[in-house]
Structures are given as C-alpha cells and as structure tokens.
Amino acid sequence: METTTGGLDPAGADPGVDDRLCLALHAAARAMDAVYRPLLEEQELTYPQYLVMSVLWQDGPQQVGALARRLHLESSTMSPLLKRLEMRGLVVRQRLPGDERKVLVGATDEGVRLRDSTRDVIPQVCAATGLTRDAQDDLVVRLQALVVSLAAPPQAGAASAGRGSAGAGPQDLGSPEVPMERS
Known part of the structure; x- marks a missing residue:
C-alpha cells in the first residue's frame, strides 16, 4: 500500500507499521532464513550451526565466549548448539590448560570436509537477494552500523533524538542522498 505522507502519519509522529524499520528487518531476517533453510537441510545444519562452522573454517579454533559474541548468540544458545555439532563429529571442544573456565572449539577433520559440500550456499543466497555485490556490501555496512x-548506551537527552552518540543520525548509516530501494 502506497502512502502519501512518506511513511509518517498525518501528524508526522510515527511511521506506519508497514514503513517501520523493525518490521522490515524482521521480514528480511525471516526471508533470509527461508532461503538458507533448504540449502542447509541437505547437510543437516541449522543456520546458527552453519555460522559457527563458517567462523571455524575461516578463522580456526575459537574460544566459545568469543565465538558467541562474534555471532551475537547467547551462551545459553551456544552450549546446546556446540553439543549437537560435537555429537555429529563436526567440532571438538576442550578446556584451555591453565584456565579450566575457558573452552576452545575447533572443526574436526569431518567438520572441515563439510565445508566442501556447503560451498554453493553463499553464492545461491547472494543470488536470491537480487542485489548486486556492491549493494550487498553497502547493506552489510549499514546494518553493522545499525547494530x-x-x-550503544543511550545518551542523556537522546530519547527524543534517537539512540547512540550525540549527533548520530541517518547520515551515519550511509549516504542520505542515496535512498534504499523498496521492493
């Protein structure tokens, strides 16, 4: 449905539900998950499991806490996720000598071999977006800035101006003169 007020209600106070960033992000995340799901089902991987394996393939063994932070996952999510990957023989966990509280996780040989069978996942997902590589790169930068x-902790007086640092605004997330296309 097209609005004539640029997504704002007549008083200019609030974007309509269909024009809210939160709904667009939620819908995009669900759509992305729907693209990944069938591609990963062949390997019996969930999307979070695939993310873990991708980091291990790219960067080698990681401390569990650092891996959770990097993937924006809670530790309560990481433990069962890693346990399932370990039960499948894809990863191995071991406590760090000298600090038994820290656990290192790495891909096993079988986990490394799994990489070959997932090489087509990213190209297929990228193609499914319908975006050029430059547009994808720009979107990633904007979304990382949004995160x-x-x-960021809210600044004093930021309630009316938005969150984040003083002066933060749409210009900080990308060029305001280049609007994002709507599909």
Missing part, C-alpha cells in the same frame, strides 16, 4: 548504534 553498533543500537548496542
């Missing part, structure tokens, strides 16, 4: 902005 940083939303994770």
